[in-house]
Amino acid sequence: MARSTVGWTQDVGHVIPLDHHALERALAARMDAPSRRWLEQARSEVERDPGTIATIFPAVGRAIGRAPLHPGAGAGDVHAWTLDAAARTLLLVAIGPAVSGEIAALYHHGDAAERCGVLRALAFLSVEDAVGVPLVEDALRTNDLYLIAASLGAYAFARLDDAALAQAVLKCVFVGVPLTGLGGLQERATPELACMLARYVHERVAAGRGVPDEVWPLIDRFGPSAELAAIEAELTHPEPDRRRAAQDALASRAARGALAGHAVQGALVGGAAQGALADRAAARARQES
Amino acid sequence: MRMFDPHIHMTSRTTDDYEAMALAGIEAIVEPAFWLGQPRSSLGSFVDYFDGLIGWERFRAGQFGIWHHCAMGLNPKEANDEPLAREVLDVLGRYLAKDRVVAVGEIGFDAMTGAEERAFEAQLELAAEHDLPVLVHTPHRDKLHGTVRSLELVAASPVAPERVLIDHNNELTFERVLASGCWCGFTIYPDTKMDERRLVSIVEAEGLERMIVNSAADWGRSDPLKVPKTAAAMRAAGFPEQEIERLVWHNPVALFGQSGRLELGEIVPALRATFAGNSILRGARPQ
Numbered sequence: 201m202a203r204s205t206v207g208w209t210q211d212v213g214h215v216i217p218l219d220h221h222a223l224e225r226a227l228a229a230r231m232d233a234p235s236r237r238w239l240e241q242a243r244s245e246v247e248r249d250p251g252t253i254a255t256i257f258p259a260v261g262r263a264i265g266r267a268p269l270h271p272g273a274g275a276g277d278v279h280a281w282t283l284d285a286a287a288r289t290l291l292l293v294a295i296g297p298a299v300s301g302e303i304a305a306l307y308h309h310g311d312a313a314e315r316c317g318v319l320r321a322l323a324f325l326s327v328e329d330a331v332g333v334p335l336v337e338d339a340l341r342t343n344d345l346y347l348i349a350a351s352l353g354a355y356a357f358a359r360l361d362d363a364a365l366a367q368a369v370l371k372c373v374f375v376g377v378p379l380t381g382l383g384g385l386q387e388r389a390t391p392e393l394a395c396m397l398a399r400y401v402h403e404r405v406a407a408g409r410g411v412p413d414e415v416w417p418l419i420d421r422f423g424p425s426a427e428l429a430a431i432e433a434e435l436t437h438p439e440p441d442r443r444r445a446a447q448d449a450l451a452s453r454a455a456r457g458a459l460a461g462h463a464v465q466g467a468l469v470g471g472a473a474q475g476a477l478a479d480r481a482a483a484r485a486r487q488e489s
Numbered sequence: 490m491r492m493f494d495p496h497i498h499m500t501s502r503t504t505d506d507y508e509a510m511a512l513a514g515i516e517a518i519v520e521p522a523f524w525l526g527q528p529r530s531s532l533g534s535f536v537d538y539f540d541g542l543i544g545w546e547r548f549r550a551g552q553f554g555i556w557h558h559c560a561m562g563l564n565p566k567e568a569n570d571e572p573l574a575r576e577v578l579d580v581l582g583r584y585l586a587k588d589r590v591v592a593v594g595e596i597g598f599d600a601m602t603g604a605e606e607r608a609f610e611a612q613l614e615l616a617a618e619h620d621l622p623v624l625v626h627t628p629h630r631d632k633l634h635g636t637v638r639s640l641e642l643v644a645a646s647p648v649a650p651e652r653v654l655i656d657h658n659n660e661l662t663f664e665r666v667l668a669s670g671c672w673c674g675f676t677i678y679p680d681t682k683m684d685e686r687r688l689v690s691i692v693e694a695e696g697l698e699r700m701i702v703n704s705a706a707d708w709g710r711s712d713p714l715k716v717p718k719t720a721a722a723m724r725a726a727g728f729p730e731q732e733i734e735r736l737v738w739h740n741p742v743a744l745f746g747q748s749g750r751l752e753l754g755e756i757v758p759a760l761r762a763t764f765a766g767n768s769i770l771r772g773a774r775p776q
């Protein structure tokens with residue numbers, strides 16, 4: 201993870217704010233005068249009477265906009281901060297300690313954008329775990345990519361135990377939330393997560409399907425031998441779809457290992473060996489067809 | 490020609506209806522909150538319904554390229570359960586602040602009770618507070634009396650008549666509504682209320698100013714294609730295209746556009762998209 205501008209970290213193209221001042225500066229640079237006035241007035245209203253957040257919070261997208269906070273972000277980037285999410289965070293910060301009493305109702309009565317706003321704000325608020333963690337858990341039960349991505353910020357990484365975090369990461373892989381946007385994942389990876397991901401790869405290969413190549417660094421960091429052997433065994437399976445899926449998965453593993461540069465030597469050697477195995481299996485499949 | 494159905498309860502309809510509506514040219518709708526054919530017994534049932542109107546139903550409509558908006562309100566029938574009605578009115582403000590909520594509604598009278606009138610007045614106040622237009626249902630029975638009383642309540646309220654739609658009019662009520670400055674809605678039904686032929690006669694005589702036509706299709710016998718069928722009836726009667734489009738598009742856009750929350754851009758139907766991960770393509774997970 202490399203430092204970029206002050207107050208932000210950058211993780212493979214995803215910028216993650218370190219504090220709400222960084223969000224405030226980024227948002228200020230994107231707002232026009234009417235938006236700025238609206239936000240200033242909204243902040244003073246919720247500071248004076250925290251209950252007013254109930255009707256201010258839903259209006260944020262209309263007043264501030266919904267575009268990415270960083271203009272370079274891709275349209276479908278589920279990890280990217282948006283103008284409305286940043287403004288919602290600043291409003292919740294402005295409420296102060298009373299935010300604990302408002303946040304669950306804001307989430308439960310909120311539409312998808314409001315819920316993302318609450319989840320992204322959690323890392324910047326003093327909210328009791330008994331209030332904030334159930335919201336993260338609720339979002340992780342949905343299959344909405346934006347909600348899942350929003351729920352897995354620094355707040356969740358500091359509070360979910362290894363088992364819950366492993367389930368969350370597996371869910372990301374399953375529904376298609378890119379792992380590269382999850383700050384802190386490298387520090388929280390465990391052997392059990394590597395095993396779960398490898399078993400998932402095996403399951404996909406046995407169904408003749410593909411897997412995202414970003415699972416491989418997490419798997420190869422711990423190299424679960426039984427699970428990897430089960431995947432490699434698919435290279436000689438009688439079913440051609442399974443052999444082909446195994447070739448593709450292991451080829452992406454080798455490519456990922458070569459790209460990563462920091463992959464352990466064994467994984468690279470293993471990858472090369474698997475490439476040869478895959479070639480033989482492919483040749484056999486051609487003869488059969 | 491762009492078409493808008495400004496009163497339709499899609500929660501009660503199928504994806505076949507959405508598909509037929511999209512093919513017939515309907516690009517935008519307003520779904521007013523109403524009752525479900527039987528009374529709800531708790532606030533949670535209302536909240537889940539309101540959440541559905543801004544969530545799953547908006548997503549479903551989008552799958553067919555239709556811009557879904559809604560009106561939020563406590564309907565007249567359930568206003569008569571006053572302890573529950575108070576709870577609903579307490580939470581309503583949150584929902585009146587949501588994106589694509591373009592009116593308070595449908596509110597009004599069913600059996601002309603005191604409880605209905607109190608909920609009506611309270612919701613006119615909420616409309617003023619949230620700067621929203623109002624969609625008023627007029628009763629099936631005692632319609633003229635109910636319409637006249639509704640107009641009196643509107644006149645006594647802080648909401649301007651040009652921001653109010655009085656709906657479900659017939660030959661005996663529409664003149665009073667037009668004279669009041671409110672918008673005049675006609676619901677085209679298979680059997681009751683109004684039909685296409687009668688509607689054509691009325692607009693031939695009265696013109697199109699502040700006239701609105703809708704299907705009010707719901708869980709009862711009704712037809713979600715009544716707006717395009719009315720357009721066809723007007724065409725057969727010799728109305729020029731721009732006049733028809735004024736009735737079935739520009740008028741509802743002008744009325745609900747006063748909310749500042751209409752969203753009418755282009756939707757490309759994305760049949761592979763999901764709402765909270767759940768697709769309308771049952772069984773096959775979108776890839």
